Every structure is written in structure tokens, then in C-alpha cells.
Amino acid sequence: MIDDDYTNSTREGATKQTTTAPKRTQPEPPQNNLCAFVVQKITAMKGSIALAVALGSLEASTGFGIFRCQKMNSVKSHLHSSIISDAPSSINDELLVPLRSINRRKLIRTLLQAAIPGVAIMSSPKASEAACLSGDTSTECIGVYKLPLDDAVESFIDTPEHLAKMAPGESKSLKNTLSIVEPESYLKYQLYFHITEQQYRSKMGPTSPVPEKL
Amino acid sequence: MQSKLISTIEMVQQGNLSGAGVELLAIVPRVTLAGRVVIQTLQNKGDLSMKAMRTETAYLELLSSLGSCDIVIGQGLAGRLGSITVAQIQVLEELRSADQEFKELFKALPEDFEG
Secondary structure: OHHHHHHHHHHHHHHHHHHHHHHOOOOOOOOOOHHHHHHHHHHHOHHHHHHHHHHHHHHHHOOOHHHHHHHHHHHHHHHHHHHHOOOOHHHHHHHHHHHHHHHHHHHHHHHHHHHHHHHHHHHOOOOOOOEEEOOOOOHHHOOOEEEOOOHHHHHHHOOHHHHHHHOOOOHHHHHHHHOOOOOOOHHHHHHHHOOOHHHHHHHHOOOOOOOOOO | OHHHHHHHHHHHHOOOHHHHHHHHHHHHHHHHHHHHHHHHHHHHOHHHHHHHHHHHHHHHHHHHHHHHHHHHHHHHHHOOOOOHHHHHHHHHHHHHHHHHHHHHHHHHOOOOOOO
8 A cells, every 4th residue: 555655656757847847947845755855846957966976076176275365375374473572492393294285196196197197198008100101101201291402401411410319210211312302403313203314414424324223 | 204104194183092002102202302403503693593483383292292192092092082983083083183284394404404
């Protein structure tokens, strides 16, 4: 009988809520089913609770900033008053205890902030494939940024010694990059683009050395 | 160099994106260095300064187009362009654009100039 009354009252409460919902009025608590009403309220307040939990966790992760500021201010004022009143040093030590704990918390937070990116970087030691030297014809360099061969870069890669010093382990790039030779003159450029080897010899002379093709 | 680009187009048509990418990697630095020599030579001649400007513009456009080809081939190899046919179409479009830029560069160069 008790169970039947409970289910009946729940049904009544449910029907009452559905009929009052279109009127946008606050649902009244059922007389004999307070538990169901509380559950409904909690369900309605789920968003607020989640927000409060999120704010709380954020505050905890930032070291309870507001509380810390209040504590710091109180400690500072106590210290100031104690110094003025020439209080015994034992009182000053007692007052400094919370200040030390705050400093320790700050230190731990700083260490954690520095350690998290470090761990993230160290945990995936893969090559980033961020850039290649211009002239490197390995397939890994397709679609990857190429370091332009301008005057600013040339001094670092002009000799095998320089490149080995600046980019150790890039032996293949070293070979390919150094095999590209800048044409010495416009005519030699034309050899590569416009005229044939015979035309070049006819202009420069039959015995003139033909430059190596680019 | 333009003939090499045309051979690259043929490679892409056959579906060899990797070979086309490697060929393009060999073309780009050579064009960069040769173009620099040409522009310096033209700039040193006072009466060809306008030609030098036009050539430099065409040269930069060509380098940009070749770089774009390189990136699209890289995306195609990484599978970011979908199926191989779609990748081929996009790469061919970029390569033809680069070929057109080559022609523009040759048009911008002065005729019968030996430096």
C-alpha cells in the first residue's frame, strides 16, 4: 500500500509539473514526496554545480589566489605592526610560517608549470620535419619548408666544414646542397635554359670549356 | 629546366607523385640560383633596369608557383587531398601554372642579350 501511494503521488507530481510547465511558473513541492522534488531541483541546478566545481578546481590549480592575497595582506600588516611595536622575535617567526608555506606553494606551482611542457616535449622525441636545406632531394623534404639559399644563409653552408658544424648529421643534405653551383654569367645561364651546347661553343669558341650543367 | 618541369607533369599523370616531388626539389634551387644571376646582370646594366624589374617579378612569381607545387605534392603524398586522382588533378593544375610562369619569365628576358 505504501508503494502504491508513493507511485501515485509521483505520477500526480509529474502530471502537475507537465501541466504547469507551459505557464512558466515555479513547480510547487509535492506534499508527500519531498525526495522527488529535491532530485528535480538538483537536476535543474546541474549546470550551476558544474560551473562551481570547475571554478573551484581552477582556483585550486592556481593556488587559491584570492585566499592567498588576503592572507598575504594580513601577514604583511601583522609584520608591520610587530616591527613597529618591537615585538619579540618568536612572534615574528610564528607570523612568518604562513608566508613560508605560500612561498613553497608558489615554488611548487612554478616547477610544475616548467615541468609539464618539458615532459610533453621529452615524451615524443620524433623528428619535427620542420625544415630542409634547399637542394636536399630526399623524399622527406617534399612539401616541407626549405631554407632559402641567400647571402645570410650561405656563410653557414658554403663549405662542408661549416655545414657539418651548423647542421651535424645532415650529410645527405650537405652533398646535395653543395652540388648546386651558381652559374657564373648570364651566358652560362642561357646554356641551361635557352641554347644548346653547340650554340654555346660557337659563341665562346670550339675549345672553350663547357660548364657542368646545373 | 622547363623540359624537366614537363617531365614532372608526365610523372604526375602516371601517378608518381613522389618522383615528381623529388624532381621539383632538384629544379627549385637551380632556378633560384640561375634567376639570381640573371637579375643581378640585368640590374647592373643601366638601360635594362625596367627589364630587370619585370624579370624579377616574373622570377618571384615562378618561385612562388614552384613552392606551391611542392606543397600540394607533399599534401597529396600525405593523403590530405583525398584519393590519388584528386591529388593528381590539383598537382597538375599547379604544375601548369608553374609552366606558364616559366613562359612569362622567358618573355620578360631581353632578347639577344649575352651579359
